[in-house]
Amino acid sequence: MSHDLSALFDPRGIIITGVSNHPGKFGFVTLHNLLVSGYEGGIFPVGREPGEVLGREVHGSIDDVPAGAADMIFICTPQAINEELLRAAAAKGVTAAFVAAAGYREAGPDGVEAERRLVALADELGIAVAGPNGQGVVSTPSKMCAQIVAPYAPAGRIAVASQSGNFVSSFLNLARHTGVGISRAVAAGNAAVLGIADYVEWFADDPETSVCLVYMESVDDGRAMFDRLRAVAARKPVVVVKGGASDDGARAAASHTGALASDDAVFDGMCRQAGLIRARDVEEAFEAAATLATQPLPGGDRVVVVTTVGGWGVAAVDAMSDTRLTATPLPDDLYAAIDEKLPPRWSKNNPIDMAGGETRDTVPEILEVAAAHPDVDAVLFLGLGIQSNTAAMMREGEFYPDHGLERIVDFHERQDARYAEAAAEISERTGTPVLLATELATARPDNAGPAAARAAGRLCHSSAGRAIRSLALMGRYAQWRRARGL
């Protein structure tokens, strides 16, 4: 059964409990984060001491909140009083709760009992309860950062559900860094009522979301999760990264098959069968999700690599060797089209090494003819930002802006920005993914190339290998869909 979580992700108004003037307390931080993120719904801080916090009136009791004004409650108060607060909130029309408070299952036998009562109460009151013992919930369409910690992220189309609050932060940080934004993010905490599958099922229907990104450690009911996530994967890509993957927990197995089974191998097979896109680590998971959120799905495994110079193309082809991707031989007509645009010293094969022979319009033109070709399923451009990097040294040096440096610096930076914009525009128009990679994405994020990609909400990978890995994961998902006629 899927839950309606719209009050959790797009509440009309939020009651925050445990709000005081102490800026180190979770209640204060949550109120602060909500205000700073620009949340425009009603905010109703509740605390023991009436007065003002951050310019907002603090209510002494939920009874003071106008009925129907809030449909979500964010709970930062100690476990012992939360049942009472939930009843009071329900009486005011609240239908969703995020319980950040700890003191539940993770806290020993008394906590286990408290969590059991929380589940029963959620059921009785008809409240969708997230947590307890969770970090919070973020929803950019509602400009809502309801979290007991940072950060907030730019708006985008990736929805995160995580069994670890820290990894919600990790994904949000990566979203800030890359510019590829988030639609929703939620930490499942103890997942007493709502679990990963509940969130992801809601994301599947969420028009603000095009990719689901999941961090998980434990699987309670693997079979049910498989069925539910498989149904979501048929509709939207689901990227999964699993902690504890190296645990090949010794199991007593009578059979040879059992002896060869490990938690990880079985989990991996489950992912493949369900169409879940399994990433090896958090960075890879985010980059796969970011690529899926911003690029069309490839129609196959044939890749064309375009480089300005040197060994990057080799690294890209090397990275393909443990994937199904191939650097496809250039079709004759594509070869001819490229040969026309480049001086004779170009590589004459794929990777297309332009050997520094490009003129003003060459890069966008080659990306265009490659992406538009029916026998090319994806294009990777390596070398974004080189011109601007040269320009940066000029700009920072003592000779700038004289000697014609100002003009050439402007030209270089305009060119790199143009390449990034062209890559985005061409992939949208042709339906062929056009990926970008350069270490300048992290080494010099202010470089005009990566900066323009970021401004366009597009990922610029930090290496050819990482771009290829994202493309391979995306390609495998596309293949899963094609094989099943989806």
Place this chain on the structure above:
Amino acid sequence: MTTTLSEAESRRVVARHGVPVSPFVTGATTDEVFAAIEADPTIEFPVVAKLCGRAIAHKTERGLVRLRLTDHEALRAACDELLAAARADDGPVELLVSSMIAGNRELIAGLNDDPQFGLTVMLGVGGILAEAIRDVVFRLVPITEIDAAEMIDDLATQRLLGEFRAEPAVDRAALVDAIVALARVGELEPGVRSADLNPLILVDGRPVAVDALLEIDPTDDAEAAR
């Protein structure tokens, strides 16, 4: 508690669901075995003879497997010896005689009851190095033919599946059928907890199981009624 069926019982069950096993006959006596061979033209010499029983766990260690029996005389002597080697605590036993199967490449396939995901079907690179290589892939039962084809694609050792020492490439359709049939055993056969097809030898590219062991839970109602 689970029970491991004898190889003869296991073979009959998996073969009924379409798992390809090497041609075999069974009998309680040497004469029964010979009568069965008379009636079954698929049995070709040389053959292997084994003494099977639910309580016999380690046939090889006890010398209960006789390989490369080239004629009737050798087979008759082997059958008599195997029956004589049965112990009182072996419980019911029977003879199993099957054609010797030759092939250079071995896979392994099986079923396993996973604590988190329930019954799974497995395909792996087999042979004596199976546990060292651990090139294995799993899916949750039931599976489709598409899932089975993807299992084959997911094996890391793809070279083993291509043309190999004058042998043709693996017949992927036949291997898909074998995996789907094995998964069907897990799906439809009551009480199945695990299965091993080890090895699954590639003969002219087609998989043939030359051993089968099925573990069942006899407390499963349907199995108890068997």
